[in-house]
Amino acid sequence: MAREMKAAGRPRDPKTAENIKSTTLRLMREQGYAAVSIASIISESGVAKQTIYNRWKTKADLVLDAIFEETERYASAPDHDFNKSCREQLYQFLIEVFEHLERDSRIICALIASAQEDKLFQKSFRERFVNPREKIVEDILRRAHSLGQISTERDIPTLVAFIHGAFWYPLLNGIQPDRKLAQNIVAEIFRH
Amino acid sequence: MAREMKAAGRPRDPKTAENIKSTTLRLMREQGYAAVSIASIISESGVAKQTIYNRWKTKADLVLDAIFEETERYASAPDHDFNKSCREQLYQFLIEVFEHLERDSRIICALIASAQEDKLFQKSFRERFVNPREKIVEDILRRAHSLGQISTERDIPTLVAFIHGAFWYPLLNGIQPDRKLAQNIVAEIFRH
DNA sequence: TTAATTAGTAGACTATAGTCTATTATATTA
DNA sequence: TAATATAATAGACTATAGTCTACTAATTAA
Numbered sequence: 001m002a003r004e005m006k007a008a009g010r011p012r013d014p015k016t017a018e019n020i021k022s023t024t025l026r027l028m029r030e031q032g033y034a035a036v037s038i039a040s041i042i043s044e045s046g047v048a049k050q051t052i053y054n055r056w057k058t059k060a061d062l063v064l065d066a067i068f069e070e071t072e073r074y075a076s077a078p079d080h081d082f083n084k085s086c087r088e089q090l091y092q093f094l095i096e097v098f099e100h101l102e103r104d105s106r107i108i109c110a111l112i113a114s115a116q117e118d119k120l121f122q123k124s125f126r127e128r129f130v131n132p133r134e135k136i137v138e139d140i141l142r143r144a145h146s147l148g149q150i151s152t153e154r155d156i157p158t159l160v161a162f163i164h165g166a167f168w169y170p171l172l173n174g175i176q177p178d179r180k181l182a183q184n185i186v187a188e189i190f191r192h
Numbered sequence: 193m194a195r196e197m198k199a200a201g202r203p204r205d206p207k208t209a210e211n212i213k214s215t216t217l218r219l220m221r222e223q224g225y226a227a228v229s230i231a232s233i234i235s236e237s238g239v240a241k242q243t244i245y246n247r248w249k250t251k252a253d254l255v256l257d258a259i260f261e262e263t264e265r266y267a268s269a270p271d272h273d274f275n276k277s278c279r280e281q282l283y284q285f286l287i288e289v290f291e292h293l294e295r296d297s298r299i300i301c302a303l304i305a306s307a308q309e310d311k312l313f314q315k316s317f318r319e320r321f322v323n324p325r326e327k328i329v330e331d332i333l334r335r336a337h338s339l340g341q342i343s344t345e346r347d348i349p350t351l352v353a354f355i356h357g358a359f360w361y362p363l364l365n366g367i368q369p370d371r372k373l374a375q376n377i378v379a380e381i382f383r384h
Numbered sequence: 385t386t387a388a389t390t391a392g393t394a395g396a397c398t399a400t401a402g403t404c405t406a407t408t409a410t411a412t413t414a
Numbered sequence: 415t416a417a418t419a420t421a422a423t424a425g426a427c428t429a430t431a432g433t434c435t436a437c438t439a440a441t442t443a444a
Contacts, residue, residue, distance in 0.1 A: 009420025010410040016422080034309045037400060048423040049402085059401070112364060113305035117226045122366050130365060154383070158358070158376040165357020166350070172304060172360070173322060174314050184350040191346070201390025202440040208392080229430060240393040241432085251431070391439075398433075409422075414415100 019045050020052060024066040029103070033063065033110030060114035060121050067107060068128060071100065086144035087190040090163075093136060094182040098167070105171060112172065130164075137163050141189075150190060159189060211237050212244060216258040221295070225255065225302030252306035252313050259299060260320060263292070278336035279382045282355075285328060286374040290359070297363060304364065322356075329355050333381075342382060351381060 023045040027036045038059055042049055056062040084092070101108065111129070115122035137160050144150045166185050167177040215237040219228045230251055234241055248254040276284075293300065303321075307314035329352050336342045358377050359369040 006412070007420075008412045008418070010412095010422080012421065038402080039400070048425090050404090050424085051422055053402070054421075057402095109308040113308040115366075116301040116305040116364065119366065126365055154380065155376050158373075158380055161358045161361050161373075162354045162380065165359070165361035166353045167357070168364070169353050169357035169360050172308065172364070173318055174307075174311065181350075181353075184347050188346065188350055188354065198442075199390075200388070200442050202392080202442095204391060230432080231430070240395095242394085242434090243392055245432070246391075249432095385444100387444080388442085390441080393438075394436085396433105396435085399431090401430090402428085404427075405425095407423080409420100411420080412418085414417080 016047060016051060017055060020047060020055075020062070021066040024062055025070075028063060028066070028107050032106045058114070058118065058121060060111055060118065061124070063107060064111055064121075064125060064128065067104060071104070071108075071129065072132070086140050086147065086149045087186050090137065090140050090189065091182055091186045093140065094163075094167070094177075094185060095179065097133070098177045098179070098182060101167075101171065102176065105176065109172060112168075134160055134164065144190075163189065208239060208243060209247060212239060212247075212254070213258040216254055217262075220255060220258065220299050224298050250306070250310065250313060252303055252310065253316070255299060256303055256313075256317060256320065259296060263296070263321065264324070278332050278339065278341045279378050282329065282332050282381065283374055283378045285332065286355075286359070286369075286377060287371065289325070290369045290371070290374060293359075293363065294368065297368065301364060304360075326352055326356065336382075355381065 020041065024041050027041060027044060038049065038052065041052070052062065056065060111125055115125045138156060141150065141156050141159055145152055145156070163185055167181060170177055170181070212233065216233050219232060219236060230241065230244065233244070244254065248257060303317055307317045330348060333342065333348050333351055337344055337348070355377055359373060362369055362373070
């Protein structure tokens, strides 16, 4: 039954979550993940601590949610523009990801860090952030396979790991991926 | 002047640092990075808190030092056995790294996590852990270049990032790199 | 022997993530 | 209207990394 059951009890004020998330995102971008305390989010947004912990399990969980609306836009599949080669599509995707990272890399790296000590959060981060981006690259490569733009002998999961790893690795070592890296990645993936 | 100047003041007891490091490594392997508190290291090793913070800046700094003696052995260059192809050398290196990771991946991932919120530690981790491993792979690929085992057109820094990224990426997403991954990596790098 | 210097101990203190409890506010249902 | 359930507030409490200060121990240099 898809009844619209209205839960008993006081309903959540939708403005409360919006307030907390936007305050969090703003503070994070101004000061970075570690520098922003839950206490400062509380005092800036004017809510009680328990209101935050009623909705999110941890600080990382809140921050992931706060940047999710924005980040998911960058994980939208590129137009299947058939004038563009798969190579161009991959390049375009990487450039968009790198531009996004230029703004939020500190926060993303902090979330990857948090995922190392919280397996539940790791799963959540994987599902919401990692998997969608993996799928886009996988789709591009599969199309390239079927269009004969890369050899059918090559292993797609390995290439996907290569591509993502190739910018995660410098990122986590404090190096911003740039246009040159994107060019080098596509050149290596699509070389004859 | 390379005078053997003996510093004034009470000399450090070399047993103290050894005690702290071995206790730390043992506890870390038993319980993992997050589960081991500085307090537990103190009570197990019997030293004072300040004794630890006199020598190491942070918990991560201590842990890096504690596993360094062991990990650096796995970053030793492989024998330049000219019976072995570069492909085999790379495969051997990856297998050794993966076996090492099987034991200490939780700790290594926690150190990578710590590096995200402490740029000084990031630099230290890069110099002691990342760079030596990069160099080994780079050397193998350069030799492969000059021996004609891979095309001279291919960009070595990009390949190095591919190789390391290809196991860092699954590792940080909670997936243990295995033999199959090592095979796929060398197959992709050394394909004709 | 004395002064200076550094190592190590002991424990109070700070900052911060997260938990717990009591209280008040706002909704549904009987 | 009364009972019940959940939201939100307020603030005490816990655990832990790291700092600070006072003290004692071991060494060098004068």
